[in-house]
Amino acid sequence: MIRVVILGFGNVGQHLHKIFHETKGVNVIQGYTRNTTETTTKAGTPLISKISEIDSSADVYIVAIPDDAIKGFTKELKLKDKLVVHTSGGVAMNTISKKHHRGIFYPLQTFSKNTEVDFKIIPICIEAEKENDLKLLRKLGELISNKVVDINSSERAQIHLAAVFVNNFVNELYHISEDILKEKSLDFELLKPLISETAKKIETLSPSKAQTGPANRGDIVTIEKHLSMIEAELQEKVYMTLTRSILKRK
């Protein structure tokens, strides 16, 4: 049995709590959240809101708080020689206070409070200073996911950068296209089958094979027509930059 304390009950903290609670071989002995009137979660896990009350007998402490709070928060922890990991894609392992055994348990997925995710397919990127800790994190990861990978901090930063492109930037393109449709009072719903198929295609085709459209076939007439239709300067910049990026590959 792996005994876990989850520190921070936001998107990631709550999703981890839920999946660990459903999983044999792991026990969340405590959750920490700064402001709570409850003393347990709905699932019965004890909740605390004071750092001084943190149980010192767990195997691993998972810090799931905002990136910029990790450094200060882990410094304040009163633990001794304990494995403390964070869940961030963008933060180096050595940001965790060096008084702990340090590690990473980064689930490569986007979490929101009200959406269900299937942990089995989520890559869990792990890292640890000590071989034994890495083993424990691998064991913990494999209890919930089929894809646990050893990733060092510099690789993880690269993955996080790539993730910004396929997650935040892709979502911004959805947003721009919604804006473009709104201008003519057209319904964004119309694009949803295309959005879903575009993502689905990439499961079996490489991005290079999946590409189509005006830039890909060098159709300058259509590109110029589109540019003449766009009014907002930033939309035009986005159109130009991504069109150039596609043209450059030819």
Added chain:
Amino acid sequence: MIRVVILGFGNVGQHLHKIFHETKGVNVIQGYTRNTTETTTKAGTPLISKISEIDSSADVYIVAIPDDAIKGFTKELKLKDKLVVHTSGGVAMNTISKKHHRGIFYPLQTFSKNTEVDFKIIPICIEAEKENDLKLLRKLGELISNKVVDINSSERAQIHLAAVFVNNFVNELYHISEDILKEKSLDFELLKPLISETAKKIETLSPSKAQTGPANRGDIVTIEKHLSMIEAELQEKVYMTLTRSILKRK
């Protein structure tokens, strides 16, 4: 029974042929493709390769050939007072030779030869010069899809522009992220659950609600770290432009 001739047997032509063949109430009486050694499709539809052989008794002629060939090709057709439609998002209806009754039958989806699609959820954007023709196109559309919409040429151009953002540009972001991972010999497979979840989120959340990440939370430290990690100039431009686009919304 609606009798159809399909002119052009590429991605769209073949997908339409397949779904019409499976659908009651519509009969593909002929397919036209320039180079064929077969005289029928596998499904038994007669195939021809000469314009002079086109059956003049169909209710509708669907031209599914490259955008820039539509004008010349429809001029050559020897039909008289027949409904001739094209399937393009980016081409105005009046590009079709004016000797025909003109119309549009634009399936708003990305088609490739070897991927199956569910026509029921694909929006079919229709337009026609004559009210009767519009009725026929609506009837034909409703046989295969639950979402048939009246869209004029200027609205369709706007939809096509928006589609370029969520399809071609999104795919280019997948491509860039693959490039970024490759630099450190990391596997693009890692990002696939995130890609799929990002698209899935948009089914129930607006792009505005779904957004997360460094730009969205104004995390300049991470943005600068990312920019320092990017080597290719065009990748940097894409990062900057989309980051600005997100920051501008705050």
